[in-house]
Amino acid sequence: MAVSKFTLHNAPTTGGSNEAAVVFPWNTPKKAVNPYLDPAEVAPESALSNLIALYAADNEQEQLRRETLSDEVWERYFFNESRDPVQREIEQDRLISHAKTAREQQRFNPDLVIIADVGAQPAHISKPLLERIKYFHSLGRAKAYSRYLRETIRPCLERLERVRDSQVSASFRFMASHDGLEGLLVLPEMNQDQVKRLSTLVAAHMSMCLDAACGDLFVSDDVKPEEIRQAWERVAAEAMRLEVIPPAFEQLRRKKRRRKPVPYELIPPSLARMLCADWWCRKLWQMRCEWREEQLRAVCLVNKKASPYVSYEAVIHKREQRRKSLEFFRSHELINEDGDTLDMEDVVNASNSNPAHRRNEMMACVKGLELIAEMRGDCAVFYTITCPSRFHATLNNGRPNPKWTSATVRQSSDYLVDTFAAFRKAMHKTGLRWYGVRVAEPHHDGTVHWHLLCFMRKKDRRSITALLRKFAIREDREELGANTGPRFKSELINPRKGTPTSYIAKYISKNIDGRGLAKEISKETGRPLRDSAEHVSAWASLHRVQQFRFFGIPGRQAYRELRLLAGQAARVQGERKAGAPVLDNPRLDAVLAAADVGCFATYIMKQGGVLVPRKHHLVRTAYELNDEPSAYGDHGIRIYGIWSPIAEGKICTHAMKWKKVRKAVDVQEAAADQGACAPWTRGNNCPLAENLYQQGKDKSADGDTRTDITRMDDKELHDYLHCMNKKERRELAARLRLVKPKRSRDYKQRITDHQRQLLVYELKSRGFDGSEKEVDLLLRGGSIPSGAGLRIFYRNQRLQEDDKWRNLY
Template identity: 30%
Template sequence: MDTQREKAQALGVDWFTRFAKQIELGFFDAISLRLRDARWWKRHFRRVFMRRLEHVYRGHCNLVHAKKWLYTSRDNVQRRRQQKARNAAVLDMMLMVNELGQEFKLAELVEKSNANPAIRRAELMVRIAGFESVAQDLGHAGEFMTLTCPSRFHRAHRLSGAENSKYDGSTPRDASAYLNRVWARVLAELKRNDIQIYGFRVVEPHHDGCPHWHGLFFMPTEQRDLFRRIVAKHGCRDSHEELGLRYFLRKGERLQHAREVQAALLSRGEAKQSLSKIAARFAVEDEFWSKANWRVSHDVKARVDFKAIDWNCGTAAGYIAKYIAKNIDGKNALGQEIGDDDESLIGESAAATVAYVDAWASLWGIRQFQQIGGPPVSVWHELRREFADKQPDEDSEILRAARAARAADLGDWGKFVQVMGGVHVKRADCPVQLYKELPMESGEVAKNRYGEPCDKAIRGILCATTGEIRFTRIHEWVLCFDKGGVATPWTGVNNSTNLLDDEKPRPKSAKNPTVAEIVRRVFGPTARAGWAKQRDFMQAALAQDSEVPPAVQRQWREEMSALDESLQLPEWNAERWLGWVQHRADEQQEWVRQAREQANRAKQQSEQTQELRDYLATLRSMGTSAWDASGFGRYAKKVQAALREQSRTPAVRPEKFIKPKQYDSLESVLRDAAALEQKLAAQWVDWLNDF
């Protein structure tokens, strides 16, 4: 394992970060399997290469700034557009099929999810407005914050595009890691001072790709000043000298400086002063920020800036709405463009530069939005899924879930937060939680391609007080390819159903040949004769003309060799190939039929298990006499104990997931051009040999 680690680190793998989970759980075999997997290395090298190429553009050539390429290189923007186009094409050719035979295009389902920019923007604004309503009800203050990296992370000046002399070669990912470390220290100190905040933070790039944070947070009014001091202290700790701040980070540094001052005074023949007296002239970090005034706040605006939310001037959501839209689709709630991007010097609209921001975040792996505090949004999604088209049952034991569901369905995030326990509720204390199950396969926990147990999958919601479960995902889905689209008509009357006996279809147009004709035209005797003629021409030209350049001679010889190999292959049999294609199509239809039957059997078994649970719950509510009448009397105590235990720790229902059939690999669709060409060439040779 040590040898593998050294080789992997030499190839750019951050071993202890990338495999932290596997190391903690002791899945060392999974690490070895990954290191022997070509697909895993392909993804790794693609990511490493693209980031290093971008660092050459930005860090070495200084091409990423407002005067040249805003936010990221245009090569990266083009690659991102091509990637999204490929993904859209793949989604459009995939189907989701359940046990009832219902089919949905995957692209249509994605458009109705948070992957749709308009839906994602609307949900973020709803959640921010909900936090604002909670803050107003509690009398809390709103604070808008901007946190920026030190100068050493910035590559270029904005107006001139000139190189920054303090730049140390850091990448945007390094800058993002720095901001995360700063925020972790801020949250730790806020917790020590019993300051609990809630809200959202947004990450966006400066003109040169260096990230910075915007945050909208709510807190008790009396804690606002201490919150500002704590954030400013940690945000300005790195390179605080460039801000004109004079203090020592630790008391040991101050004492050492006092010794140096004492020695300098003695060398000049002045009276000796005590170290404590000299050290008292200088401040350490905590002392400095505890006494910081408005002038210090003004001096550090380049690094940390605060703005108090004035409820009389507008909503708090309005302060951050611009930054939400700027990083998603550049539009407001009405679908209108929000205007020009402030970072652009040529007046580009935010709707245009959002493509640059998306490419920047995707390349560097930067999370753009994060909720601070409040209940998990995944429960909100499941409740909206369950009660989207029906009202919750107030008589249900899951009454609190019903109230939360109504709030979720109405888009009232503020009420949902209150029902779930408030803005500071812990996940374990939420009255409504997610219900998850382990995916099962052949009676065992399913494993991924590297032999690791699959994570639990969401199946519904759970009332923590009663143990009642409401399943929100009742169908078993299978992913498969869609059928081919409608082909071009072969005749002008193919849709006619009343042809006369003496009326003959038109001859097939040369513009619309059949597949068999295309195959014969490309691989038939005529094509083979053309290959031979081309080879003979090259041989004659090389024999007669000695003035052909060497480069052309080499190219002709390579082409002649390829033509010889093609001529040695057996003649293509188009009819047998078409029969093979039809056989493959029938085989795929049989796979889909078997998957539907298996999913239907799994659903029936799941429904029977749920009916038994409901029956036992009904007997429990009717009392002991019901147990005796049902024949369970002698087992009443055991069953009641089991039900109580189930209420505390709900039993995991065996998973009924169906492993999707392995159809044609998606990798063949997304493969690089060179690799795809080689693979297809090898397949053609094999098929020709068979036929």
Template identity: 35%
Template sequence: MTDINRGRRAPSPPPPFPGSHEKNITWPYWWNAPRPAVRPPELPTYAEKHALDRDHYEMCTAINRAYEMLDQQPEFIRRSVMGTITSLEHTNGAKRANMYLTKTFVERIFPRLDLVNAQYRLEARTLDNVNLFWSFNKLADLGRKETDHLAEDIAQFIALELGVISESSAADNLNDFKTALAMYRRAAEITRGFRQPVPTKGKKNLTLEDMTPVISRMFSPKWWQNRLRRYSAMWREHLRIAFGQVSKKDTPYASKNAVGDWREQKRRTREFLKGMELEDEEGNRISLIEKFDHSVANPAIRRCELMNRIRGFENICEQQGYVGEFYTMTAPSKYHATNKHGHRNPKWEGASPADTQKYLRRTWAAIRAKLARDGISIFGIRVAEPHHDATPHWHMLMFMKPEHVGAVREVMQGYVTKEDEHELVNARARKARFCVEAIDPEKGSATGYIAKYISKNIDGYALDDEIDDETKKPLKDVAASVSAWAARWRIRQFQFIGGAPVTVYRELRMMADHETAIGLSIEFAAVHDAADFGHWDEYVNAQGGPFVRRENLIVRNWYETNEALSPYGEEVIRIRGVYTPLVGIDCPIITRAKQWKIVRKQAVDLGLSGVDLKGAPAPSRSSVNNCTGPGIGPQDDGTGSSMAMPLTIADFKAMTRKERRRALKRIRQETRELRDARRPARADFGVDPEMAARMRDAARTALGFELSLGEIKFLLSGHAMKIGDEYFSGRSDGEIYSAKPPTDPLKRFEKLKRRYGPPPESERAAILRQYFENLKPEDGIDHSQI
């Protein structure tokens, strides 16, 4: 069709069909524009609804089952799980929180907790534990007082059972040995029923004298208190390891509770030592805390003695042409609760650090026996320290003859890699299980190889710039956690192998009498002089060398039995001196001439006769004896001294209001002046040397931290200082206590503003407020009504 047809224009095309395309229309207001029609809701089908109901029912069932499993755990585990659930619910929603409960806890965490609980709780009720079954299985939740009550109940039950046996034995006319044997068997049966070892001290064939103290312990409430306290603490720590709270992701080596308990125990021990004294037969007394600080119980002295002994071994090695080897022994994967990245190890079989230590001891006993059969002798030191998940491993510095190096390596590697050898698929895995490093004198001395591990396991001395390989934290900060780990699991951290005994070395240093030593024998004098000068290498050589047997020692300890028996009725054997077999045991040298006993510190005698009371406590101040008006308070007698005058109580009721305000103002002003006069100036603020020494000792012993004078002043001023991950403050008694972290003023203000401030306005209210604020008065709007 053309545009022009016979002189006429073609008609316009028809309008488009309605809805064939969108109309480009600009509406005056957005709310005038048409909106799409509302579609009806799509109702689920019967099959879909049934599937949704089934999934909902299964989820509810799984949640209920998970909560039932959670209720079986101790309170601190339930609190940790519920805290995680609440946090996930706030951040990721209820679905994510339920997934953590039904999947992570039920499938991954609960089996690990169940492995641990099965090692501590009672599984079956018997006639012996039916009354105490519930209380014993709640030990992980019981406090100190409840644990002591349970110990008393168990001890009382054993005492009643032994009473029945005693009566029946008397009726049957049994002799003492048979009666004691029946009592021992019954008490041991009950003790093992409560998962406690019988205190036989390793003896197998017990005599009547041996069974009596063992039976006395098993029905003693004090013995059961110590056992159950230790048992419950290990149970809680083992559960935290299984839960994952002891790892490089949370707290390495030991949990926060274990470190806190260790520090509190150190503090209580020092408080006890400060309140006690040592008294001899003549009544002379010395301070117990001073003797403690000057003994090997002091971490600094203990570290110095260990380093001196290691250096002595190295000198012997250099003198006699021996070589040194550094070994590292690690347990198989099934003993580790988490892997090196801090994740749960699926191969873990529920072993505790104490179980791993027993495995390492068994392995070392087999190695030592094999070397003895082959005629190979070694000497040195081994250090037990934890991985980040509290699993122990050993570092060993050993010295030997050069021709024995290959044999020792082969024997040790064979026994260490014997268990679960299928895991060692490559060289990296074999090195992780057993590592050997030859001591190279060009790289450093043998003492330098082991010095870091000794300092890390005691107080972190001289490790300010060292970083832990596993946790990537400063080694000085983790020293307290390592000490708490060793105390919680009762693991011996340091053990010397070979050489002469250190107890004889310490007794000879107490003697310090060359004339007496030379009078006994020349050999004895050589051993004594070497120990007196602190030369460990000369002492070992004088005793017979690093491979000397105990029966060939030149000097030995001399023991004596005390007249008084122990609380359990057994003889107490203590060291009294030393002797040499060359002269005979009948000629000992007494190094402990006095017998000391621990007594409570005496109170200071405040007798008035012949005592200068200058500086004595003054009477308490009040609004009466503080007044300086006529007839009130101290007066000048003309000699320059203050003389107490008879006090006259002012009649405040007779005063006018103006006079009372003037008197109150004068009292406050004088009180302020007196307080400012007694308070030292800020620039002259000093610290008592004894106070500073006490605080340094407390920080060094309990925290493993060396305080400076500025830090001591800061603590005494009432402020809290952060040491490691916790805050501490000082007091006037010279001790350091845990403190709460300081509150950020801005955070506190925001918290108070959210709690007591006006509620936040909504978006709609903000728009309306801005709209009305922009209106003008001529618009006819009454702003006061709005």
């Protein structure tokens, strides 16, 4: 019997739930959607709902930011004290009351004046000083804290003012008074972008000076070369006011007794450089870094207690320079006219720019000098020459040196160069001769001192040592007294203790890369010598100090060119008999053979020997002008090869002209980049790798079976990964992220309380907090970012930093 819907709907219920009386599920009474009454019935979260919530939160924050900004603008332009007299009086009373309170506090506690002066300094000065003040204050020793402020911080601020006065001369201030050049007065506080903008303004000012000079001097169409030189003099005078020596200044400046005619052809490239913003950017940036470093030396932030040899800021900048250089080398290659290409990184690593090659060459040269000295019967003496106390900014205990006269690192280097030149002149007048090598390295505060390994006749040793001591201690003699050891030391090398090469090996290594000195501790700084090599390299680069210098022997550039020529001849004459001559002249071929086998002793003797004037050397380096002009219109000088006065013509060792180009992009990788790419929205609605992992773990995107890399050995895995394109690497990385690695056991290094204190102290000296969280992170094998893309970690009971150039040493 058929039953109507009306009958079913109005049928009486005899008990139970309403669902029992309903035939169809869709006819069941639904519950009202109200999340406030029943939160359990809220719709489940999805990717879309999360995305909408994020967008809503961003819109809310943006709206609050705009409202805050509008309120600040409204208060600044409509409700400030300059427009409202009542508000102005209230603000003035508040400022006066604050000043009176601060003055009263400073009158009862003079230390607050010192802290206020420190806070008024630029960030690169105030931040590290305030950290040290905070540390001393946390010790809870009021007297020591006050003594530190008055005996250390106050003298540092006074020294800082003297350094600034010596840096900014009257002519420099006059240049800063021109429109747009006010930034010259705060040059040490600028970053690289600000220095670039300032260099553009300086170049524009030089261009205006040249226009004015041309308008005053060039009154007729027939312009004489002397009038052009007078215009150059005006622009050069403006550059000299900025403490920058103009290009070709010595050749073009006025001289009373000029032996050669004026090289007028040097005027256009010199003017082009002084009108170029890039040239000024390099000059001003170098000046900014030097001035900033000298200010840090003045406030005792460069010493063995803080940062030895050079500031951490300079070290980080040097790391960044090396990183950019390495990226540039990896992205470029060299190509010649025949289409042959060379990887630029491989070329740089094979050259003398590689620290390992430079160290090996110098050690071979010193060994050659040692063999020659044994053959001649000469003795070896090791000298150490130090600057007077007025060049040292900091004492050994890290406190300011009261005798320091604001002398810079460059001035200390110039002092030693002038002293050595005066001594060499006096030595030649007396008929004494020597040969050897000198090494320039820094004290803990950056001041230069020299180590010299010299070979001489045994009968001349006492005379040379006495004469060198006389010139080394002649300035500020009264501060030494009877003990001249702090300024001058000499030691006759005893063959029983070691060879001359072993004496100088440590100084050569620690000033290049620290090879073989991992366990050696510096007596001056108390740190490993291998770690200090990076600081020494940054110090030499910043202050432009020549670290190594050989004297009394033939040049080493001809040695390198001869080795290059021997290698080229071996490639051309591959089937020639071993030991066959390369050059027709037997004397020249003997020099080439000595250089080819790397024997410096034979090379020097075949060149004529030690203590021989340069004009008598048998083989010399040949130079020529570049074919293409530079960006400034002049043709620079490059190495051509070698030449000899006993043979006609020159021998070219650089016949191929190589051009630097950027590496081409792989077509397969470029096509792979056209596939999957980063989405423009917050979330990817179709993550390919996740879908593949869920649908079938053994299938790839095109249906092929994936390669099982777990069954490969190391060589097969290496080849397989290198053959993958970018798309396949991204898919492999996405699959690896889905597999969670097993949690390893808890690992933590065990150190003593003394080692923990040393770790905390070194962390604070490097600018970190030294908190328990940082110490625990390092002990558990973690790392902390230290800038320039590097990280600091704790290994073998000392702090280390990963260096991308270490694999080149």
